[in-house]
Amino acid sequence: MDEYKELYYHRNPHARLEAFGDVTDRRKLRTQLGCKDFKWYLENIYPDIHVPEDRPGTFGMLKNRGMSSYCFDYNPPDDHNLVGHRIILYPCHGMGQNQFFEYSSKRSEIRYNTRDPAGCAVGDAVSTYLTVHLCKNPRQPVPQDQKFVLREAPGAGGRMEEGTTPSPRLTQELVETTRRNSAFHKWLNEIDGYPIPDVTLLPERALKASIFLIPQFN
Structure with missing residues (x-):
């Protein structure tokens, strides 16, 4: 490989x-x-396969800044039905797998591709939680509720080590949904000085803080 x-x-x-x-x-x-x-x-031979970018700062654990020990976690109960379930918050374990997410800049997706088939995070305008749906074929358009925008803070380029809590001066990433009328607008954000809205991402927990990416460097 x-x-x-x-x-x-x-x-x-x-x-x-x-x-x-x-x-x-x-x-x-x-x-x-x-x-x-x-x-x-x-x-x-296989041009239709999605090849992860894995650029520093765009893959790894999605970790809540307000609750630094909790990460996005997707662990479907049935290995034969990998999509249709909720993304939850669970204590960070640093082992990848169900806590590993990747941002695809080419298609503006947040992908869960540790298993096959790959799933993509979806935030619709009705529910107050995130679910995972099958990612579209590369030749198909990405639905609006499945598209996200990654913005880098001014002076991007800092490095974050796995498992550390970054200081406000370190480079951060902002991920926001492109649906302006969606309840998930700006649901991921962490930029020094950027206004942080009060939003509820999951019904079990009200997240009144931001979320940042912890790249998994080895």
């Missing part, structure tokens, strides 16, 4: 510690046969 193996490790940090054996002979054979790299395979 070449450098794309990092996409897997980001979502499954524990796998980095697992021994996968000696692959020296396989690499030599690949060179001798003139095999294409994994990037070529993705671009030419």
Whole structure:
């Protein structure tokens, strides 16, 4: 998988510690046969697959600033029915998996793609919580209630280590829904000096604080 193996490790940090054996002979054979790299395979054989960007600051845990020990968590009870359930708040565990989310700038989606098929966060104008629906095919338009905008604070470029609470001076990201009439307008925000509205994201908890991204650097 070449450098794309990092996409897997980001979502499954524990796998980095697992021994996968000696692959020296396989690499030599690949060179001798003139095999294409994994990037070529993705671009030419399977171009419809979504390849996560995993840019620093756009993937990892979504953590509430007011309740720093709680993160967005999506853990569907049935592995055969991965969508249609609510995103909840749950104590942060730092192990990726059900607490790993990725922002796609190309399609303005917040994606849960640790499992297959990939799900996308949806915030409609009726309910007061987030759910996960199937992500649309790359050739299909993204529904408005599934589109989000990522804005970076002035002077972006700071680095946040996994599991740390950033100071107000560190680079933050703002994620807001593009539906102006939606109850989820500006439901994710953390920029120094930016007004924080009082909003309820989940029926179980009133979140009167912002949420920031904790990238999973290894």
